[in-house]
Amino acid sequence: MTTSVTSPLDRRRHLTGMAFVTPTLLVITAILVYPILQSIVLSFGTSSLDGSEPYQFVGLKHYAALAQTERFWNALGVTLTFTALSIPLELIMGIGLAVLLNESFRGKGIARLAVLFPWALPTALNTLMWRWMYNTDYGLFNAVALQSGVVDRPINWLGDETLAMLSMVVVAVWKTSSFMALIILAGLQSIPRELYEAGRMDGMTRWQEFREITLPLLKGPILVALIIRSMDALRTFELPFNLTDGGPVTATESLSLYAYKVMFDFIEFNFGAAIVVVQFLVIFAMSLIYILTLRNKD
C-alpha cells in the first residue's frame, strides 16, 4: 500500500494498524476466500483428491451435467420450498415474540430464556430431539394423537413426502423464530415512547399503532433478520441430515446435503464443487434482491 505518510507518529500508527490487521486477513483468506476460489476452479475441471492426477480444464462440462441431473433440480426445489415456507412463519412468530417480550411482566426472564434456548442449542441436536418426538412408534406426538383418539393409526411424520417437509419447517421455525425475535426486539426498544403517546392523542387503536408506527420503524431490523435467516435457510444442512437424511427418497434433500453426498459419499469433488458454486450464486442473488429492496424502500 502506498500512502503519503507525513509524521513519524502517523507512520507508526499506520504500521501498527497493518500489523494488527494482517493476521485476521491471512486467516480469512486461507479459510474463506481461497477455498471459494478453489471451489470455482475445481468446478471447471477434473482432478484427484491427493493431487496424483493433474488438474484438467473441462469448461462447463460439470454445469452441463448438472442441468441434466434431476436430483439437482429436486434439491434446488426443496431448498427454495423450505426457505419460502419457513421464513414467513419465522417472521410472524418473531414479531409476535418480540412484541410479547417488549411488554413488562413478572416472569419475563424465564420467557426470554425460553426464547433464547432454541437458538443457543446446536441445530444438529435440536433436530435429534424433534426426530425423537416425531418417531412413529415411540414418539411423543403419536402417543398423544393416538391416546386422545385424534387418529387411530400412527402418523408417519417423516415418512411421507409432504409431511416430512412440513415437519422440517416446524423444526426450523421453532429453532430460529427466537433469533428473529431478538433482532426485532432490539428495534422495538429503540422506538421513542413519545410516538405512541402522540398516536394515542390521535385516538389510534393498538392495532393501528402497530401498523402505522411500529411496523414502518421496524423495516430496517426486519430486513436484516430476513437476510441473515434466508441465507441460513438456503444453506440448511444438518437439519435434513439429522431429521430425514433427505428422505423419503429425496423429498427433503437440500442443496447443501446433496452437495455433501456427491462429494463425500460418491467422492465426486469436481461435480460437487459445481453444485456449491451454484448454491453460492443463489445465495448471492438473494442477498442482492434484499439489499435492492432495502434501498428502494428508503
Place this chain on the structure above:
Amino acid sequence: MTRNRPRIGLYTLAIIASVISFLPIIWLILTSIKTTAGIYAWPPQYLPAPVTFQNYIDIFTKSPELLLYVLNSLIVGLGTTIVSLSLGGMAGYALSRLGMRRAGVLMVFILAVSMFPPVSLLPSLFQTFLNLGLLNTYTGLIIAHTGLFLPFSVWMLASYFATLPKEIEEAARMDGMGFFRIFWSIVIPLSWPGFVATGLIVFIHSWNEFPLALVLMTQNAMRTAPVGISLYPGEYAFPWETISTATVIAIVPILVITAIFQKQIVGGLTAGTGK
C-alpha cells in the same frame, strides 16, 4: 401503554411460547431418566416411572466416547474463542481506532466473505487439510472455526472499541505510550464486556458448528459433540436411551452459559442490527 389492561392474554401467550420452546428439551430430559422399557412402553410413559439414572451411569461405563466428543467440543470451542478474540481484537482496534485508510472497505470485505455458505468451502478445505495433515487435529478445526467466526468477532469488537472515549488514548499517548501498549494495558481492560459478549457467542457458534466439524474430523475419537452424537451407531435401531442422555450432557454447558449470560448474549447478537 395502558397499565391496568387485563394481562391474562399476555400471560397465556407467554406461557404457551415458553412451553413450546422448552418442550423438546423437557421431553429429552424425561427420556434420559426413563428405563429402556419405559421409553418403548405402550401405553406411553409421559413421566418416568421409575426414575433412573442408569443411562447416565452407562454412558460413563459403557460408551465413554460420548464424553470424549464433549471434551473435543470443549477444546475446539475454547481454542476458537481465544484465537478469535485475540486476532479479532487487534483487527477491530486497528479498523476502528487507528485511522487506517480504507478501513471501511476492509470492514465491508470482511462482512461479505463471512456470508459464504460453509458447504461451499468444503471441497477445497478438505483437500487442503488432507494434504497439510490437518484433518483430525484440534489445530485444524480451530483454524477453520476461527476463519468462520473471525468476521463476527472483528465487527463486534470494532463496534465496542468505537464507543470508548478517545481522550483516554490521547492522554496515554501524551505520556509517551506506544500504540501496542495503549491497546494492551488500556483498551483491553476497558473493553472486557465487549470481549465477554463476543467470546460467548463465538464459543456457542463453535460448539454448534456442524458441516466443517463433520468433514474435517473423520476419526470417531476426534468428533465434536453434535457430530459424534448424530453419527452414533446403533446395532439395529437408533439407541434413543443413549442418544437422549448424551444429548443432555452435550447441551448442559450451553444451557448454563446461556442462562447465566443471557443479557450479554442478547446484547451481542443484536448489536448494530437496529441501525
